[in-house]
Amino acid sequence: xxxxxxxxxxxxxxxxxxxxxxxxxxxxxxxxxxxxxxxxxxxxxxxxxxxxxxxxxxxxxxxxxxxxxxxxxxxxxxxxxxxxxxxxxxxxxxxxxxxxxxxxxxxxxxxxxxxxxxxxxxxxxxxxxxxxxxxxxxxxxxxxxxxxxxxxxxxxxxxxxxxxxxxxxxxxxxxxxxxxxxxxxxxxxxxxxxxxxx
Numbered sequence: 585x586x587x588x589x590x591x592x593x594x595x596x597x598x599x600x601x602x603x604x605x606x607x608x609x610x611x612x613x614x615x616x617x618x619x620x621x622x623x624x625x626x627x628x629x630x631x632x633x634x635x636x637x638x639x640x641x642x643x644x645x646x647x648x649x650x651x652x653x654x655x656x657x658x659x660x661x662x663x664x665x666x667x668x669x670x671x672x673x674x675x676x677x678x679x680x681x682x683x684x685x686x687x688x689x690x691x692x693x694x695x696x697x698x699x700x701x702x703x704x705x706x707x708x709x710x711x712x713x714x715x716x717x718x719x720x721x722x723x724x725x726x727x728x729x730x731x732x733x734x735x736x737x738x739x740x741x742x743x744x745x746x747x748x749x750x751x752x753x754x755x756x757x758x759x760x761x762x763x764x765x766x767x768x769x770x771x772x773x774x775x776x777x778x779x780x781x782x
Contacts, residue, residue, distance in 0.1 A: 587627050593620035593744065595709050598716050598736060602678055605670045607660060607728055611653045614732050618649035621739050625746055636702075637746065644742070652735065659726070671723040678723075685715045706747030714740040 597617040604610045629637030642655035660667075673681065693708035717740050721733030 587624060590620045590624040590627065591706055591709055593617075594624065594739075595713055595716075598713050598732045599730070600722075601732075601736070602671065602682065602716065602720055602723070603675065604666060604671060605613075607669050607726075608657065610729060611656050612734055614735060615649050615653040615735060618644060618652075621681050622649055624743070628746060630678055634753050640742075648739070650738075656728070656732070669724055669729050672725065681719070682716065685719070686712050691714055707744065709745075710740050710744035710747055713743065726758060738764065 588758050594617060597613045597620065601610055601613040602612060622641045622643075625637055625641030627645060629635070629641055686768045689712040690708040693711050705779070714737060717736035719733075720736060724730060724733075745775070
């Protein structure tokens, strides 16, 4: 199914982000993660005939897959951010830790998956991506990867709400996007206060 393809892209881009050592590459993987989430929301919305979810998917692609990455790259060029962002977790530890997180979250989400008729595995994947996003935030000292990790957490929550409920009420989706816009304002303030070295 095409939804399985997009969910695979979603989780694989997030896993790849954990091994990324360059800021622009990390922004690119976040953009691909958001593209996959947006297309997934569009496909599920089409299958469920949910116009609100279709609109949310389109907004996700425009705002989170195109707008925010462009804005982050603009801030990076303007403020001369540190481009090299090596993670604190060594690669051989991450290779062990990431599969452990995936196995743990699939076991954790099993009771929830049994209660859902369609897209049951997506609940486990969204919970896994939530933990991986938190790991992305924790494994960097630089503020830019932490912010991208925070945005990836929001993507994971969006996927969890979509897969667990089969679509969300429009007011909930608008609330999520409003929180995201507030996060962008906070990002701008943090970037202005943070001192970066070339």
